[in-house]
Amino acid sequence: MDLFKFAEQLLTNFATLKYQGTLFADAIAKSYKYNKEHYAVDRNLVDQTMWQHIRSGIEAFLSLYAQLETYHLPFRVVELKIALVAFVLHDLHKVQELHKKVGSEYDRALEELEELGEKLCIGLDIKTPPAAFLRVAAVSSLSNKLGDFGLLSGEYRWTHIYFWVKLMDKLASITSIAECQKGRTLYNLSHLLKQLLPPKLMQAMRIEFHQTQEIRGMITTLLHNGLATIMKEWGFYPWLRFGDGTLYITFRSQELPAKETVIEQLIQMFQQAMDSKVDEVNEEDLFDRATFRCQTLAFALYSDPEDFSVLFYRIFRKQSSRSNQFPEDKKDRFDAKRLRAYKVDHLAELYAKLGMNSSPSEDFREKWAFTAKYFAALQRLLQRLYKVSSGEAIQMIAEYLGLMVTDILEIVPKSMQSSSRRFDAAIWLSYRYLLSARVDGYEVLQVPIEDIYLQVRQMATTFLQDKVTAARCKEIAESEMKLHEELQNYFAEEVTLSWERKRRLNLLQSSELLKPKKRSQKKVCNICNRQILSGVDLVIKAPMIQDDVQVFSNRLLPKEKSVSALHWCGVCAFEYSLRKIYKMGSPGEYDVSRQIHLFAVPxxxxxxxxxxxxxxxxxxxxxxxxxxxxxxxxxxxxxxxxxxxxxxxxxxxxxxxxxxxxxxxxxxxxxxxxxxxxxxxxxxxxxxxxxxxxxxxxxxxxxxxxxxxxxxxxxxxxxxxxxxxxxxxxxxxxxxxxxxxxxxxxxxxxxxxxxxxxxxxxxxxxxxxxxxxxxxxxxxxxxxxxxxxxxxxxxxHPLDYSKPTDKNISTILHQLEVHPLSGAYFFKRCSMEKNFTSPSFIRSCKQIDEYKGGTMVSLAQKIALATLALYKPSTKQDGRAHRYENLYRIIIKGIKEGRRDKESLCGAVHKRLERLKGQQLGYVPSPIDTDKVMELVNLVYDEFFSGVCNESIMKLNQKENQLADGIYFAIHLERQKEFMGKDENQD
Incomplete structure (x- = not known):
């Protein structure tokens, strides 16, 4: 078994290793909660379970070993396996149950360690290490309690193995790169490596790191991953990755590049990461249907004419159900106000003015809708590429197609030509195109609609051949997002390299900071407070962030319902573009959906x-x-x-x-x-x-x-x-x-x-x-x-597939808050509606009551047992609640009526029991035990009415039904237990 498979099996055994009934892996290795009084800022102590601690140390060791294997060092693998086993058990003293038995954390019986070692080594190709070594492996190298070394044979290099355990422990205890910025962390690491590796190898060893403290999301992940790739290319292996950076190691003398060079490489890798995801990007994220404009991200991703022609094809292929009524598919497109601007009274009159058929077929209208929108997208694209007006852009399309457009531009009002949401000239030009177009010699009305789609797409690809270039797309993306400059500034500010620690800070102008806050500060990012570069107008887009404006930003914002008052910097815009590229957007409508973000740090x-x-x-x-x-x-x-x-x-x-x-x-x-x-x-x-x-x-x-x-x-x-x-x-x-x-x-x-x-x-x-x-x-x-x-x-609340939401969890949480016996409450209502309740549901109700109930749980159990000693009610579903709570309700009723004499209350209970004897709804022992009746009355009167309710009738009214739920639950469980006992005896 090689070392990696051995470690995998060892971790599997460790995950199920129990100590005195407790899973060792679930013990707490480190806790900020209990150590924050002694918390050192530079050490950055954080929460960690034993499972995380052991796994971290083993994986850090294996990561180093993978690198050392390339040097063909004379390792004795069996010694490394012993070290791994000893490391797994080195923190046994932190299992809380052990503290009750031993005088000190190192005072552990060898028999106990031997037993645990045998369990841990099941299925492994290794003998259980000597218990004496398992005990000494947990002792600090600075301690004087290392006498167990004297009990070990000379079979293995025990000191050498011991230092491997110490190295793993040291590696597992490093919490962040922040520890490596100063202090003895790297020194101690190097010192341990000197005890284990040949001097010649250590002479060439070099440990470096990068660090960044900010957490944005996708940018942060790509930043860390990109730097790791760059460092690999320079011969430095990414040994350990932390939330704030990565520790690199090499055993070859290597020179590292200047920070500016690293940043340029990093920006190139960001572009490559984007390019690799082009085919997976949702086209809806690259195009604004309302304005027919490509998003800036499209120019950052695309550089070929066919990229845009295919994008428009995919976007407009998804026709609306009203496309067969185009261009009247929208009521306000040619309403009375718009027709007056055209200087006509009716749409038919406008058709005649343009020399068009006033009643085209539905098939033609669908083809027309696609083509008109496609032409509008081409028109907007040309405006961006050549910085021309909408009229000049539509003329370029008409000239390529050999069509007349001058008369159209004279008829279409100037206000409509300049409107970002109107595409009238494209509508009328596309009509003329469809009349003149031929597909394999056939007219438009003679071919399927899909053939028209492909014909328009092919025409656009040819038309854009000399117009769309990689250089021009990059220029547009850079001018609108200034991505290269933004990333340069951001990386220079946020990234610290161990060999070049200078940072260039993004300082806001004091005039902008002191500016009175009215609607918005257009030069300060509303998300991260960074300066927005001049020449960039990046208004936050609601569909992009898919969230409410007040939730989205972490700054004090103007009281606006719309995000139009907000602005973001190029880095923030890029972050949310990346989230779209990596398909992290919501599949639903953002105004009726909820998004919860989870930022995870190892x-x-x-x-x-x-x-x-x-x-x-x-x-x-x-x-x-x-x-x-x-x-x-x-x-x-x-x-x-x-x-x-x-x-x-x-x-x-x-x-x-x-x-x-x-x-x-x-x-x-x-x-x-x-x-x-x-x-x-x-x-x-x-x-x-x-x-x-x-x-x-x-x-x-x-x-x-x-x-x-x-x-x-x-x-x-x-x-x-x-x-x-x-x-x-x-x-x-x-x-x-x-x-x-x-x-x-x-x-x-x-x-x-x-x-x-x-x-x-x-x-x-x-x-x-x-x-x-x-x-x-x-x-x-x-x-x-x-x-x-x-x-x-x-x-x-079983799932309703016609309304598949779980919003009723709110009612569960509400009862948990207001009802001290909420588990009993849910059980009672469910069991009264259904004759069967699953064991898992019953267990859940019991556990919730134990979590919240306290005194009331104990009291309900006592009253239930006292009730059953006098009366064993039938478990039939009909009337079950009345029977189970019968005696308790009699006593409560008497207290409310002012009968505070316990003898009187006992009499009322006794009379009820006499009546119950003849009703065949349960069993009443005969004769009735008066002492047990008094015991029940004492419980309800003394412990509930006097103790819990403080003899207040108002509190009694509030809590009566709550305790009744608990009594119902407890009696039902006891009755079920009795039936199960009878069945077992019969078997």
């Missing part, structure tokens, strides 16, 4: 190998969550409610993959996704990852709610954290409102979640922070709580 590091695995897991497009029972897919919450935690990570990975395959199948069958649904887009894997969760809809009657979107996004965030160890920021803002990556300290950060979702995180004291965060200690508990809530929701 905890702590990624290597090239782990990056490959991420590419395989997150290969392309989208996935989602299945939260409802289905024949095709298991529910997301299944392993949580079944307590199958040992397969949790694999289940979640499989779940996302299978849902991805399901959505691809739907897409292949229907040609599109459902009109309403949920999808998650994953950006490029890298140092920083952007995920966007879309609760989308194309129907105004199915508006998606914030609670639904946030609950699902939180579910996704915790799933990604569980699988990959990401630290994740969940926000509605498309641009992350953080200045530095080191501010992402906890497992999950939520940016202004809805109130009901925020309440799930617990109190400030429980979280240990005033922000809405999920510390690593609370992550497991919260993901289970979400699973129980989704299981309750899918039972109480």
């Amino acid at each position: 905890s702590y590091q990624l290597t090239d190998q782990s990056l490959v695995e991420l590419y395989e897991d997150l290969d392309d497009d989208f996935t989602s969550l299945n939260l409802h029972k289905s024949k095709n897919l298991p529910t997301w919450q299944m392993p949580f409610i079944e307590e199958n935690v040992e397969v949790l990570r694999e289940h979640l990975k499989t779940h996302f993959r299978r849902y991805h395959e399901y959505l691809q199948m739907v897409l292949a069958e229907r040609g599109k996704l459902p009109d309403t649904g949920d999808v998650m887009n994953a950006g490029l894997p890298g140092n920083i990852m952007l995920f966007i969760f879309h609760c989308y809809s194309n129907s105004a009657t199915l508006v998606r709610t914030r609670e639904e979107a946030w609950m699902k996004a939180l579910t996704v965030a915790l799933s990604l954290h569980t699988i990959y160890g990401f630290r994740i920021v969940v926000t509605e803002k498309a641009f992350l409102p953080l200045s530095e990556i080191k501010d992402i300290r906890y497992a999950v950060h939520l940016d202004a979640p809805p109130y009901k979702v925020a309440k799930l995180l617990g109190t400030v004291e429980e979280r240990g922070d005033t922000d809405f965060i999920v510390p690593v200690e609370n992550a497991k508990e919260l993901i289970y709580r979400l699973a129980y809530l989704w299981e309750i929701h899918q039972t109480v």
